[in-house]
Amino acid sequence: MGLTTGALNSVIVDVCPPIRYLGRMSVVTPLIGGFLIGLSASIALAFDGRIAGISGVLGRLVFGGDGRGFRLAFVAGLVAVGVIAAEIAPSALGARIAPLPVIAVAGVLVGWGTRAANGCTSGHGVCGVARLSPRSIVAVITFMLTGAATVAIVRLAGGWS
Amino acid sequence: MKRAPAFVAGAIFGLGLVLSGMTNPSRIAAFLDVGGAWDPSLALVMIGAIGVFAIAYRVIARRARTLGGEALHLPTTRYVDGSLLAGAAVFGVGWGLAGYCPGPALVSAAAGALPAIVFVAAMIAGMAIAGKRPG
Numbered sequence: 001m002g003l004t005t006g007a008l009n010s011v012i013v014d015v016c017p018p019i020r021y022l023g024r025m026s027v028v029t030p031l032i033g034g035f036l037i038g039l040s041a042s043i044a045l046a047f048d049g050r051i052a053g054i055s056g057v058l059g060r061l062v063f064g065g066d067g068r069g070f071r072l073a074f075v076a077g078l079v080a081v082g083v084i085a086a087e088i089a090p091s092a093l094g095a096r097i098a099p100l101p102v103i104a105v106a107g108v109l110v111g112w113g114t115r116a117a118n119g120c121t122s123g124h125g126v127c128g129v130a131r132l133s134p135r136s137i138v139a140v141i142t143f144m145l146t147g148a149a150t151v152a153i154v155r156l157a158g159g160w161s
Numbered sequence: 162m163k164r165a166p167a168f169v170a171g172a173i174f175g176l177g178l179v180l181s182g183m184t185n186p187s188r189i190a191a192f193l194d195v196g197g198a199w200d201p202s203l204a205l206v207m208i209g210a211i212g213v214f215a216i217a218y219r220v221i222a223r224r225a226r227t228l229g230g231e232a233l234h235l236p237t238t239r240y241v242d243g244s245l246l247a248g249a250a251v252f253g254v255g256w257g258l259a260g261y262c263p264g265p266a267l268v269s270a271a272a273g274a275l276p277a278i279v280f281v282a283a284m285i286a287g288m289a290i291a292g293k294r295p296g
Contacts, residue, residue: 129207
């Protein structure tokens with residue numbers, strides 16, 4: 001898998017100069033991963049008529065809402081992959097980038113924010129933008145800006161270590 | 162099995178997150194670090210996912226029914242309000258701090274990563290604080 005993807009990656013980088021800007025960084029795996037996420041959202045809509053937005057799926061699973069069966073099965077699929085990934089691809093699960101208390105604060109912010117905005121990177125970022133929803137487009141621009149600003153501030157302050 | 166497609170969709174979603182690098186907080190931080198050592202490659206995750214779903218959405222929305230003939234559950238709110246702006250802004254700050262958004266956090270927590278477990282527990286607490294929203 002690693003070899004094949006690497007070879008495919010260099011072919012694409014050689015053939016398409018604009019992509020060369022991305023350098024040696026993996027180009028193929030993000031794109032294939034993105035296709036899979038799009039496929040997943042398509043299956044959820046085609047079979048269950050639901051938007052594959054993770055904050056909504058999890059939030060309504062925990063706090064109540066319709067479509068419980070769909071949400072439970074979808075989260076079970078996500079969890080199953082996590083369990084398998086821990087065995088076969090532990091390197092895909094990176095280390096923390098901040099101290100645990102900061103991670104906890106960040107979790108509260110993400111939980112509150114995604115409920116208030118009614119969506120996150122998947123519901124707004126993928127599904128909403130693909131549907132050309134004005135709300136989602138505004139949400140994505142907003143969380144990209146504050147996310148980038150946060151990372152910049154942490155970097156300028158010298159990081160956490 | 163009525164729930165098989167939802168399970169498969171969840172598994173494919175998780176596989177996509179793991180494969181693309183979304184479950185690695187350092188890569189999320191590098192993606193958001195536009196003024197620093199910017200790694201734009203994760204934009205391809207969104208481009209790939211949006212491309213596939215944009216086509217599928219148009220086909221399915223035209224039918225206005227699921228393959229099983231049931232009604233679609235699509236968001237109907239169209240207006241931008243303060244809750245959307247504040248929520249998205251606060252979400253972005255948390256995303257930038259931890260490098261996790263809800264999907265990758267769930268997958269990583271299931272994989273046993275302690276920071277992700279802490280993050281998911283805190284995230285559910287944050288959802289509880291926000292309370293139940295319409296839609």
